[in-house]
Amino acid sequence: MFIDDKVLSYYLSDKKGVYFFPDEFACQMKSGVFENEYYRKKYELLKDNGVFDKKEILLEGVYSGSILKRSLANTIAIDFELTENCNMDCEYCVFGDFYEQIPNRKNKSLNLNYAINLIDYSFDLFNDSDQNFSLGKPIYIGFYGGEPLLEFNKMVEIINYAESKNLKYNHLRYSMTTNGTLIHKHIDYLVEHEFKLSISLDGNKNHNYLRKYKNNKECYDDVYNNINLIKTKYPDYFKEHVSFNIVLHSKNPVEEVEKFFLENFDKQPKFSSLNLDRINKNNEIQFKKILPEPEVKIRIKECYDFLKNFSERIKPNYADFFDGDEENFIPTGTCIPFSRRIFLTADGKILPCEKIDHKYYLGKITDNDVIFDFEGISNKLNKVLTNIKKSCYNCSNLWHCEECIFSFDKNAEKLICSKFTTKSNIKEYYKTIIETIIENNTILSNLINDYYEI
Numbered sequence: 228m229f230i231d232d233k234v235l236s237y238y239l240s241d242k243k244g245v246y247f248f249p250d251e252f253a254c255q256m257k258s259g260v261f262e263n264e265y266y267r268k269k270y271e272l273l274k275d276n277g278v279f280d281k282k283e284i285l286l287e288g289v290y291s292g293s294i295l296k297r298s299l300a301n302t303i304a305i306d307f308e309l310t311e312n313c314n315m316d317c318e319y320c321v322f323g324d325f326y327e328q329i330p331n332r333k334n335k336s337l338n339l340n341y342a343i344n345l346i347d348y349s350f351d352l353f354n355d356s357d358q359n360f361s362l363g364k365p366i367y368i369g370f371y372g373g374e375p376l377l378e379f380n381k382m383v384e385i386i387n388y389a390e391s392k393n394l395k396y397n398h399l400r401y402s403m404t405t406n407g408t409l410i411h412k413h414i415d416y417l418v419e420h421e422f423k424l425s426i427s428l429d430g431n432k433n434h435n436y437l438r439k440y441k442n443n444k445e446c447y448d449d450v451y452n453n454i455n456l457i458k459t460k461y462p463d464y465f466k467e468h469v470s471f472n473i474v475l476h477s478k479n480p481v482e483e484v485e486k487f488f489l490e491n492f493d494k495q496p497k498f499s500s501l502n503l504d505r506i507n508k509n510n511e512i513q514f515k516k517i518l519p520e521p522e523v524k525i526r527i528k529e530c531y532d533f534l535k536n537f538s539e540r541i542k543p544n545y546a547d548f549f550d551g552d553e554e555n556f557i558p559t560g561t562c563i564p565f566s567r568r569i570f571l572t573a574d575g576k577i578l579p580c581e582k583i584d585h586k587y588y589l590g591k592i593t594d595n596d597v598i599f600d601f602e603g604i605s606n607k608l609n610k611v612l613t614n615i616k617k618s619c620y621n622c623s624n625l626w627h628c629e630e631c632i633f634s635f636d637k638n639a640e641k642l643i644c645s646k647f648t649t650k651s652n653i654k655e656y657y658k659t660i661i662e663t664i665i666e667n668n669t670i671l672s673n674l675i676n677d678y679y680e681i
């Protein structure tokens with residue numbers, strides 16, 4: 228597919244790869260009439276090496292129990308939702324008034340036995356050389372909430388237990404997503420264990436107005452002071468291990484936020500979007516007021532996804548080197564569950580990541596047992612794939628799809644994908660992405676850090 232810019236033409240090859248051609252060369256290739264012998268020879272060379280080959284895509288790939296088990300044995304991270312409780316009450320929180328309430332979500336804390344059971348179960352798989360081929364790779368133990376630092380002591384117990392176990396082929400590292408308000412109490416421990424710390428902050432004081440304590444008091448000054456505490460006391464750690472996560476809304480434009488983080492902390496923040504699922508109809512009008520302008524610049528993550536999809540060389544994890552079937556794709560952009568992470572909720576449900584609705588849990592932990600029915604899980608997922616496949620065959624986003632099947636409404640009679648894309652839409656989209664990547668020279672280096680680290 229050719230995408231034309233003012234100066235260059237880009238060719239997105241089915242063989243995976245983005246090629247940049249001078250306009251003149253691209254015009255001659257498109258017309259098939261070569262006035263320039265050099266261009267003709269170059270075209271022949273590219274053609275002979277299959278750059279322009281069209282690839283027929285078969286979406287007949289399926290999940291199987293053995294693939295799921297192996298992806299768990301090679302996972303990148305085990306994440307624990309330490310508690311549902313939080314000391315803050317951000318207006319856009321997915322558990323707040325803008326969203327339909329989740330039944331039974333009542334400030335539960337993770338039962339330590341559940342964490343221990345999951346560690347025992349997964350470490351056995353990590354130590355099984357028939358299943359684990361990610362030798363020498365770190366496995367991250369991650370902590371989420373609510374606010375995970377409210378359960379600091381439990382976190383230490385989990386880490387002590389994990390460290391007491393023998394890992395034959397891997398080593399442990401740690402990560403945490405925090406609202407930043409309690410860091411001053413625990414920073415020495417976090418630094419000592421080299422935690423990868425992701426702090427949620429939406430920009431400067433004005434940008435941050437939706438993030439508040441339970442008593443409605445603003446949290447900005449506390450978080451800002453805590454960040455400066457890390458920066459001053461542990462500058463190397465701050466540089467290497469601290470990142471920022473920003474939720475985009477109507478009052479924090481991307482450029483202003485980027486400028487704030489660059490000037491204050493010399494960091495490029497990561498952006499995420501407001502969740503648009505489960506909106507409470509009674510508060511929909513108010514919710515729409517905090518949505519960002521639709522023309523919000525393409526997010527960096529989308530550039531990462533684009534580069535990842537167009538490169539044979541970038542793989543998020545080792546399992547992807549072996550499980551990709553070039554002829555038979557698994558439709559949609561869903562990961563192989565557990566290949567990226569295993570997420571244990573505070574009430575013992577096992578999910579393939581922290582982003583999906585807890586009702587789609589794939590396994591369960593009790594006081595005595597870990598329940599993973601790998602065959603059952605793959606059968607359920609394959610049913611959804613069969614249902615959506617027809618749309619995917621006609622979709623121009625097919626090759627580079629990032630849609631996750633857990634975001635579809637599985638109760639609907641016929642699954643509808645809101646991201647179905649026509650050819651002209653995809654061309655415009657890729658053009659904007661390519662322009663963003665060219666303007667922003669940190670994207671490639673960040674991509675390498677992100678994908679090789681976690």
Ligand code: SF4
Pocket residue numbers: 560561562563564567579580581582583630631632633
């Ligand atoms: S959102 Fe879907 S595709 Fe992405 S990591 Fe989670 S389960 Fe996998």
Ligand code: SF4
Pocket residue numbers: 558559560615618619620622623624625626628629630644645646647648
């Ligand atoms: S965007 Fe939707 S319809 Fe298109 S390939 Fe992805 S899942 Fe299928």
